[in-house]
Amino acid sequence: MLSLKVGLLGGGSWGTTVASLVARNAPITLWARNPDTVADINQRHRNSKYLGDCVLPDKLVASSDIEETVADADVLVMAIPSQNFRAVLLEVKKHLRPWVPVLSLTKGLELDTRMRMTQIINEILPGHPVGVLTGPNLAREIMAGQAAASVIAMTDKVILCELQKLFNSGLFRVYTNDDVLGCEIGGVLKNIIAIAVGMGDGQGAGDNTRAALITRGLAEVTRLGVAMGGRPETFAGLAGMGDMIATCTSPQSRNRHVGMELGKGRTMEDISREMFMVAEGAKSAPAVMALAEQYGVEMPIAQDVYRVVTGESNALRAFRGLLRVDAGAEHEPG
């Protein structure tokens, strides 16, 4: 057991899953804003709302007191959806000790500012080492004890290796990477492509179509990621291709689910009304398109997803539109 104390904020599916992984290696407190979730975790070792009947480790302690969770933490982990991330971090700032590493699990951009979560952390908590944990990691599968791999990215190599030990276990292999931007943006952008794939699947598209969308989707994700400063090989790794495959093909993915429902002709408003979990791709799409414009990168698939989630177009038209885009050289020079 490591002696580092971990505070994790966010009592949803992924926050609870990662807290359960860490509980094997180090003492951890999970902060959830909903007192029923806190009671469920502490008394029944379940998070029934988000993870059904999955049994959580006895050692996992939950709290509804953010100060208690953060004040003596040696490491802070953020599992708060992107549009609420800043507000929670501002609350944290009052209680966190200096230099404590802060790790984001969140796969979205802040809509108003187009900022990545690590940029928000740097702005609000300057001086704290900042990183991300990301990869093909569907929460329920991991809770069911299935093997998975992930990437932890941070520029400080010494802290990175210490943090790797917190999350790594037999069935959850954690690799290290120093390309924070590439890993983080890979996790954001694959959600948009998963919506596109869902839109196709919802209309009964075939396996060839799905493979084409995933592959061409990865090409445009890589173009934007590299233009922003990420490394090409990151997008061929777990945080890029790996997460793209898992999210675009799994019935467990919330982003793909949103796409499927759009593909069946439903509106975003209708779909959101029924969902209590976050689908980050739908929220981040406008910020992604703004970044594509800023960096002068063409993203025809993301552009169509953007038009559909904002109600400017519908899934059927989007698909036809994609087929009309001229097919150029597969690999652009440069």
Ligand SMILES: NC(=O)C1=CN([C@@H]2O[C@H](COP(=O)(O)OP(=O)(O)OC[C@H]3O[C@@H](n4cnc5c(N)ncnc54)[C@H](O)[C@@H]3O)[C@@H](O)[C@H]2O)C=CC1
């Ligand atoms: N579920 C998964 O398999 C994975 C999710 N992620 C990412 O992790 C992040 C969190 O996702 P999930 O836990 O799955 O979402 P979720 O929808 O299951 O849960 C979100 C949680 O955040 C809490 N929350 C929202 N706003 C809050 C606020 N202002 N203060 C306190 N708590 C607040 C909600 O109460 C809820 O407990 C997302 O960015 C997602 O893309 C990453 C990898 C896997």
Ligand SMILES: O=C(CO)COP(=O)(O)O
């Ligand atoms: O990020 C994820 C898997 O790696 C989870 O994807 P969804 O948010 O689409 O469920």
